[in-house]
Structure formats: C-alpha cells, structure tokens
Amino acid sequence: MQSIPGVIDAQSGYANGTGEADANYRTVSTGETGFRETVRVEYDPEQVSLDALLLAYFYVIDPTVQNQQGNDKGSQYQTGVYYTNDKARETVERIADIERSRSKAFFVEIGPLVNFYPAEEYHQDYLEKNPGGYCHIPREEMRLFSQLHIDPGDYQKPAAEAIRDKLTAEQYRVTQESGTERPFANEFWNQFEKGIYVDVVTGEPLFSSTDKFESGCGWPAFSKPIEAPALVELPDDSHGMHRTEVRSRAGDSHLGHVFTGDPESPNGVRYCINSAALRFVPYAKMEAEGYGYLLYLFDN
Template sequence: MIKTIYLAGGCFWGLQKLMKEIKGVVHTTAGYANGSGEEDAEYQKVCSGRTGFRETVRVDYDPAEVDLAALLHMFFYVIDLEAVNQQGNDVGSQYQSGIYYDAADKEAEETVLQLSAIEQERYPHFAVEIKPIENFFDAEDYHQDYLDKNPGGYCHISPKKMEEARAMLVNPGDYRRPGNPEEIKEKLSKEQYHVTQENGTEPPFKNAYWDHFEKGIYVDVVTGEPLFSSYDKFNSSCGWPAFSQPIEELSMVQKRDRSFGMVRTEVRSRAGNSHLGHVFRGEMESPNGVRYCINSAALRFVPFDKMEEEGYGYLKGIFK
C-alpha cells in the first residue's frame, strides 16, 4: 500500500530531486500546501508571500521498501531546522519548512510527532511546522522534476547530500528510541546513562573499547543503530575509541559545543539522540585527518561473526 507525506524544505526543486533519490519513493510532486485556496495556488501569487502556501513536495512511498522515519531523518538532515521563512538563499513565507501529514493516518502522525520531539531536544529554536495537510495543489509543469530537466539549475541541497540519499544503507526506522525515558534508564548502566543522556565523559584509558580492535561494528547502546566499524577504527593516544569516519555520515548529528570554556563539535546519534563524543579535524594520528572521539559507554560492540545473528548481516559488505 502506497503512503504519502508532504514535506516543505525551501525551494521544491531540490527537495523533490532529493526524495526521488531514495529507494522506496515511488512518486514525487512539487506543489503548494496549506494555503488560501486553489485560486491562489499559482507561482507568482505564492511568491508574493500573502497566500499562506508553502513550496512543498508530495512524497508517495512504499513502506515495504522505505519507512517514514527514514524519509523524515533525511529531510531533517538537509534543512536548517531553526530557520523561519527561509532555507538556504531563499527567503519568504513560501519557503517555511514543514511536515504535513494525513490526520487520518495515526501511525504517520505518531512517527512525525515522535521524531520531531527528538529534533526539538537537539535544536532549542526548532521552527519546522508540524501540521495535518489541509490542501495541496500541483505546481506548474515546468516546476515538476526541474533539476532532471535542468541539471545545472539552482539547488540549495548539496550534491554530496543527494549522493548520500541515493546510497543510504542504514534505516533509522529500525532503531527507534524508547518513548519512555524510564525505559532508557532501566536499560543502561549508571555510566552509560550519564554519558548518553547527561552529556557525560568517561575517563580516558579506563573504558571498554579504547584499545579494542576486534572485527565488527559499534552500535548505539540505546537504540542499536549501527554507527562505526572496526574497519575505520585507529590507534589513538587520546585514550578513547577513535574512528576516522562513521559507517554513514547520515547517522551523525554534529552540534557546536561551547562547554568547559572550549569550542568543539559534539557528535550525537541520529535515531537515539545519544551523546557520543566529539569530532576533531587536522588530527595527525588519523589516516584522513579526522578523529571521531567517542565514549565507549555510548557504544555496544557486535563481533563480525555475530552480525548476522543480531540483524546486522546487511552491513557485512562494508568489510570487503
């Protein structure tokens, strides 16, 4: 059964192209959502900013191939979640970001509200509209699949992110965070809870994985979402597990951290919003100059020989 979600993320040219790259999306339509009425659903009127319409992409997807959580996480990955009436260089109320869902689809509503709540924890000035869909009108023909017709056309979403959408390997919908905070507390040790939920840091050289190099993957201790592999782990003098890159950049949320009088880049997990550690660049010990310095307490190791048994067999190919 095909399902539908409506996503507004700035100029609909780029967002339509991005969504088309995701396996399981069966059709996309650029259009205008939640505005004054059909008589005003015309590009020049919408650009006036007085119609209430948002440039929106209707995304029809097959939930047997891709779930809504994956689409929403990709959407959050490419937009500025705190921008009001703006995305990239585009300014105006028609560029306000939003997620619009069918009010009759309670499962979709629950997913939208749950994942939006996680993003609101990450971004105190979260500005994405979350509403039921009221109306939607197709945009003019020349707007449909614009970047396919005009490959060099303007797009506020980078080619790198387009490629990441096309190559997305890990489905975050398979690794949902428990809805009840008490479930998380019961699941974790005191140290794991302190690190992942209270932004703590464990002692260097006195943690499980700083000098651990067995073949396998490291997953979020809260959700089980795969984050890093032993293939990208390197020997670092810092005293914490060090990785040159994650399994997928998509699984990382990076935020500016000004705590303790320093300016660093914090790393959090995508699906669980667990505090993982920090990422540093210009590192001499790293093969690519990048060091993801991660707390062992935020991770659980899955040996290569156990990956199939634990449901991670689809990732074995990264070791070839």
C-alpha cells in the same frame, strides 16, 4: 526525496494555503496566500520507513531559520512537515520532538495537511530539466541518500523509563546526560577486533572496526562513521571550549566529539567516542544479530 530507495514519487506543489485559485507560482510568490512550497512524497513502507524520510529531511534543512531556506526568503519557503493520518502524525511528532530537543531554535511547522495542489509542470523534476539549477541541498548529499543501507526506523528510541532500565549508571550518564568517561579506563579504547559498533540505546549501527585507529586520546577513535547521516553534529561551547558534539540520529544519544587535523587519523578526522555509548557486535555475530546487511563493509 526521489533519490532515496523506496520513494515511489515526489511531486512539487503548494500546501496549506488559501485555495486552488491561488495555487500558482505567481500568486504564491507574493507571500500573501499562506501556501508553502511543498513536496508530496509517496513511498513504499516495505522498503523505507517514514523515520528515514523525516530524518533525511532534517539532515538537509536548517530548522533554526524562519521563512527561509538557503538563499530563498519568504513565507512560502517556511519549512514544515504535514501529515495525512494519525499513524503518520505519531511518527512525525516523535521525530520532531527529537529534532527540537537538539536545536537551539526550531521553526519547522508540524501539523496536518489541509490542502495540496501540484505545482506547474515546469517545476516538476526541476533539476533533471535544469542540471545547472539552484538548490540549497548539495548534489553530494542527494547522491549520498541514494546509497544508504541503514534505516533509522529499525532503531527507534525507546521510552525514557525503558532507557533508564536498560542502561548502567555510567551508560546513562554519558548518553542521556552528555557525560564523558575517563580516558584509558573504558571498554573499547584499545580494542581492534573485527566488527561494528552500535548505539547502546537503539542498536543503530554507527562505526566499523575498519575505520578505527590507534589514538593517544584514550577513547575509541574512528576516522569516519559507517554512514554520515547516522550521526548528528552540533556546536558545543561547554567548559570554555569550542567543540563539535556528535549524537546518534535515531536515539539522540550523546556519543562524544569530532575533531579535524588529527595527525594520527588516516584522513585527519577523529571521532572521539565514549565506550559507554557503544555496544560492540563481533563480525561472527553480525548475521545472527540482524546486521548481516552490513557484512559488505568487510569485503575488501
């Protein structure tokens, strides 16, 4: 969390347990206190949204396991998000509903913060003190979040009725009902104009024309997204196939699928995306439409 710009402080501790007398590593490790090993995050909402922090959290945890993360097992390792006021509660519950809807099992605790006690000093900034220490979150992902430009809080998912009113029947079928449009008969499959492609539902930036390549698949093909956390990848065993579905982070729109080993792709990866899930913003209009902060994508 401290790697994310806008986070002021992240303090390790113990939350929602029996009380201060038991809030120490030895006692909490027994698994009998109700405490969860927890991080208190202080952030500047002018620099980063709570949406961004929550979606970053869900990006690095496994919500499908109970009382466990990585190699750590026990009730103290149960995942959870604990809010401190009603405004935060609304955001937490909204994001949790999105994450719950795309997970076959969801064991993340969602509720109010009852109590919090800082952990011992040797637990604070643990990886700075112990560079070789264990953490189930790869360091590459920590570095990734320190370099992000897109804040999903700027692109929140509208209410269901607003989505239906906003989209065409085809856009709704693809994004909300996981449909697939016809190959070679969609808007962007053979377009290579300079600009970015955004989620048609929320406007969240997803792909750049700099990563679009000619593909024989009949749909828009990209070698990578603008930022990896903007996409959610899920196993898809529908239609008797084993594929990886791609959905948008903030809007939870069905976008398409991602494949590896593609000989046409410059890096072997093909994000095969439905045109109906995208809106194209030409380079010349990016500044006017609020995407000027991504003009750096075209500097080279």
